[in-house]
Amino acid sequence: MKETILYIYPEQSTFIQKDISFLSRRYDVLTPGHDWKIKRETPLNFVKQLVFLSKHLRKARAVFVMFGGYWSFLPALLGKLTGTPVYIIPGGTDCVSFPSLGYGSLRKPVMRSFIRWSFQLCTELLPVDGSLVSVDYSFHENSDFPKQGYKYFFPGIKTPHRVIHNGFDPYFFKCDPAEKVADTFIVVAAVSNLMRVKIKGIDLVLYLAEQYPLCRFTIIGISGDVINHLGTVPANVTLHPYLPQESFRTFLAESQFVLQLSVSEGFPNSVCEAMLCHCIPVGSSVGALPEIIGNTGYLATSSDKDYLRRRFEEILSTDKHRRLELGLKARQRIAENFHISKREKAFFEILEQGN
Numbered sequence: 482m483k484e485t486i487l488y489i490y491p492e493q494s495t496f497i498q499k500d501i502s503f504l505s506r507r508y509d510v511l512t513p514g515h516d517w518k519i520k521r522e523t524p525l526n527f528v529k530q531l532v533f534l535s536k537h538l539r540k541a542r543a544v545f546v547m548f549g550g551y552w553s554f555l556p557a558l559l560g561k562l563t564g565t566p567v568y569i570i571p572g573g574t575d576c577v578s579f580p581s582l583g584y585g586s587l588r589k590p591v592m593r594s595f596i597r598w599s600f601q602l603c604t605e606l607l608p609v610d611g612s613l614v615s616v617d618y619s620f621h622e623n624s625d626f627p628k629q630g631y632k633y634f635f636p637g638i639k640t641p642h643r644v645i646h647n648g649f650d651p652y653f654f655k656c657d658p659a660e661k662v663a664d665t666f667i668v669v670a671a672v673s674n675l676m677r678v679k680i681k682g683i684d685l686v687l688y689l690a691e692q693y694p695l696c697r698f699t700i701i702g703i704s705g706d707v708i709n710h711l712g713t714v715p716a717n718v719t720l721h722p723y724l725p726q727e728s729f730r731t732f733l734a735e736s737q738f739v740l741q742l743s744v745s746e747g748f749p750n751s752v753c754e755a756m757l758c759h760c761i762p763v764g765s766s767v768g769a770l771p772e773i774i775g776n777t778g779y780l781a782t783s784s785d786k787d788y789l790r791r792r793f794e795e796i797l798s799t800d801k802h803r804r805l806e807l808g809l810k811a812r813q814r815i816a817e818n819f820h821i822s823k824r825e826k827a828f829f830e831i832l833e834q835g836n
Contacts, residue, residue, distance in 0.1 A: 490547040491517040503825040549575035549596035557602035566604040573747025576613040576631045606642035609748040610769035648821030654757035656734035664696040667736035669751035682742030690715040733758035759808035777811040
């Protein structure tokens with residue numbers, strides 16, 4: 482019989498499903514399936530989670546928890562009491578604080594305490610990028626703090642950590658470089674409210690679209706409510722709601738660039754998926770973006786609009802042959818450095834250490 486693993490998360494997502502899929506090849510993976518998005522249901526979710534853990538924790542080989550939050554506290558505490566290894570995967574918002582923008586779990590005193598307790602109690606932290614541990618920050622003009630990362634906010638944390646990047650399947654995301662349309666940009670970001678318009682840099686994308694009417698911009702992941710609030714957008718911008726991977730691959734195939742001007746990021750999956758489709762990455766110098774992009778695209782080091790316009794001029798001046806070369810290098814970088822097999826191997830090594 483397969484041993485059991487528990488995998489806990491605040492809400493389902495594609496990258497979580499990828500973890501569960503490869504873990505399921507060797508283990509029985511149990512997930513409670515509680516949705517922690519609705520705040521008023523948090524007390525009830527604690528009760529549901531306690532019942533779930535009481536039933537399954539002692540029989541589990543290990544527990545993985547995606548993101549620190551309310552949902553990570555009981556697994557970390559009970560894991561400590563029972564000797565069951567608990568691995569928390571910091572992913573982004575659980576390691577940052579931007580009070581002026583209303584973003585970051587660490588700006589909320591109660592949530593911040595639950596995250597700190599969870600990080601202190603768990604066996605090991607498995608952040609998706611080293612920037613979530615500690616990093617200098619300067620991209621946004623009103624950055625609140627000179628650094629971000631959980632060690633900056635919780636300097637007393639002694640829990641060991643190891644970085645395990647997200648992983649991607651080059652065989653699922655592939656296209657013909659010859660299909661690219663010149664000066665087309667794609668942005669893939671979950672934008673469910675107006676706060677995320679700024680966090681994901683959509684306001685900067687719309688500004689650039691106004692400045693460069695001959696370029697085309699496609700933004701995927703904007704909710705209907707946000708689209709209504711945005712009102713009239715430049716004619717060269719097309720907005721789409723969330724699309725399944727099979728659908729937005731078509732947009733990736735024709736887009737020449739992938740644009741991500743976020744104020745804050747953990748490890749942006751959509752950029753890697755676009756790069757596998759030969760999109761040239763253009764990103765802000767936050768989170769894992771510098772490491773993801775490397776020498777295959779362009780980094781923006783400031784959200785200042787004058788600076789961005791000058792940077793964009795440089796990008797658009799890139800000739801056709803250089804663009805083709807960068808697109809090929811972008812795919813190669815993701816396939817070689819962030820293949821899903823690397824994440825899979827790292828997880829299984831962690832689990833085998835317990836033998």
